[in-house]
Amino acid sequence: MALLEVRNVTSGYGDLQILWGASLDLEEGRLTTLVGANGSGKTTLLRTIVGQIKPWDGQVIFQGKDVSKLPSYTKADMGLIMVPEGRQLFTDMTVQENLEMGATPKRARAHMKQNLEKVFDIFPRLKERADQKAGTMSGGEQQMLAVARGIMSEPTVLMIDELSLGLAPVLTLDLFMSLRRLIKEGITILLVEQNVRMALKVSDYAYVFQEGKVEMHGPSKEIENNEEVRRAYLGI
Ligand SMILES: Nc1ncnc2c1ncn2[C@@H]1O[C@H](COP(=O)(O)OP(=O)(O)O)[C@@H](O)[C@H]1O
Ligand SMILES: [Mg+2]
Known part of the structure; x- marks a missing residue:
């Protein structure tokens, strides 16, 4: 049985x-x-999974339980966490204050200190910048902070919406690599991306979405080699 x-x-x-x-x-x-x-x-799919929008029909099953109708804060307490598109940081607050804002789910509140250490270990740049206002950091650093704030929520499943949007390719690669580290830490990740090429490179398994439903899915390597995908998304 799948986790989600x-x-x-x-x-x-x-x-x-x-x-x-x-x-x-x-x-x-x-x-x-x-x-x-x-x-x-x-x-829209991510927002439906985390409960910001209610499904009209169908189910979201997490750890074997039907969570389709639960409110988003209950799902967050259970470990279903989304890093929203466009970061939505508190730009006038410091890096550390933003991270602490991530520790709102019940279980995360109790472990805030340990989780902060973990985040600083994964993203040393954020430790160096702990007292800096979030809005004064570069786009890549802010995206890193948005992911780190998600980790502060102690996710079982972390869903990241458009990690690479607006970032320089070098930074994007770095950030994508840090996702592999999060996987090692036991976090299951769903990465939503318009950068199809990079997403297929870094991921294990891929779903191709079209007009509100899954068109195709399989191991990322296979999807990467699919003729249709290459033509439609990779420009090959
Ligand atoms: N709050 C909203 N109200 C009405 N339509 C919306 C809203 N948010 C998104 N949409 C519409 O839903 C469709 C899908 O959007 P979205 O889920 O953001 O797609 P994607 O993330 O794949 O770019 C778009 O046509 C968009 O205009
Ligand atoms: Mg989107």
Whole structure:
């Protein structure tokens, strides 16, 4: 059984349907990526999984339990955490204060000190900048901080929306590599990316999303070699 199962989820905004029967499995200890064109509904799917939007139909099953209808704070307490698109940091607060804001789920609150040490160990740059205002850091550093704040929530599953958006390629590669470290720490990751090439390089398993549902999935290596994917997303 997968750690997280999304089963035929439909959802949207008002009358506007965006998800048309989305299904995916997150296997424990695996870096899974969800790639697809802008506007295909990737963010909507993440928001539905964490409970910011309610599914109209279908199920989200986490650790064998149907969590489809639970509020987002309950899901966060259970370890379902999202790093939102566009970071949403508190730019006037320091790096450390931003990290402490991540420690809102119950279990994370009790371990804030240990988790802060862990985060500083994974991202030494953030330790150096602990007292600096978040808004004065570079785009790459801010994205690092957004991921680190997610770790402060003590995730079982960390879902990252558009890690590479707006970053220089070198920084992106560094950040992608740090995801492998998080996997080693026992965090299961779902990486949502428009940078299909890099996402397929760093991940173990991939889902290709199109118009609100999964079009294709498989080991990232296989997806990378798929003719259709190469033509549509890799420009080869
Ligand atoms: N709050 C919202 N209200 C209405 N429509 C929205 C809202 N958020 C996103 N959408 C629409 O849902 C569709 C999918 O968006 P999104 O899930 O952000 O896609 P992606 O993350 O793949 O780019 C888009 O057409 C977008 O305009
Ligand atoms: Mg998006």
